[in-house]
Amino acid sequence: MNIFRRRGIVDHAVSGIAMLNCKQVNELAGDYHSGELSLAKRISVYVHLLMCVHCRRYVKQLGVTIDSVKTLLEEPACSDKALEETISHITNNKVKKD
């Protein structure tokens, strides 16, 4: 783990690095893509990927999955009609006042 120390990464982060099995990598893969893993976990996944061709493929294809879904989920913009409907809905149902 010396390379990590040399790069100034703090010891307590390095100490959380674990040997992961493939199933554990699966559990962390989504957060690995979204950048929500702690440094130690990110390094743990990275080290496993260096050694494991299957997980490398899975993680890469999961990234493709997520990017495909992102494009597909794109919501249509709010139409003018929907905008006017919502405004009249809100103003016709004024909470107090009238």
Place this chain on the structure above:
Amino acid sequence: MKGENKNNKTSTGGMRQGASEAALIDRLIKQDESAFRQIIPLYQPSMRALALAIAGDSIADEIVQEAWLAMMRALPAFEQRSSLKTWLLRIVANEAKSRFRREKRSCSLEGLESDNGVMAERYGSNGHWSLPPARWELATPEAILSEEELKECIELTVKRLPPLQGAALKLKELEDYSSQEICNILDVSASNIRVLLHRARNSLYEAIEHFQATGNCRPCG
């Protein structure tokens, strides 16, 4: 602490929290129509997507309209501990969940009953792959989405996800919300959010892999 970069993302729909939002809220309370015109186009698509994921197409619009009124009622007491949009999505999620419970009581919101998540059967007891991933012929989002049937299959798979899995997925991948913000919106624990997202992503992975291997769609297989 979770991710160190979770605060880097703007998850408030382009509107910064703070003074400008406080001024906006003030205008909304006074029922200034231009304020409605400003926020409805910004927030309504996300509200609808969330309502759709949780409660389904037939009542999504109703839930959104109901949420706007609920917002107007509650706005004077809103303390701005989250952004207006996050708070509004929380109202939508609450309304959608209670509608779902009322109408489809037999179904599960989270879909976490079985201990094993999707793909668990592809690993042996030692945690190594027993059924390793196949190399995808269609290996980029562009290639995948250019295949009309596969595209439909992905849409169908998203639609058939258990409600909170679909909701978490949309908030994460579409709205770029951090897991912590998703907890707040859906009122689900942090560990459950992780599982919801994990299962949703793996269901989609499996649907794409299955389609590429067989040419058939098997949503949530």
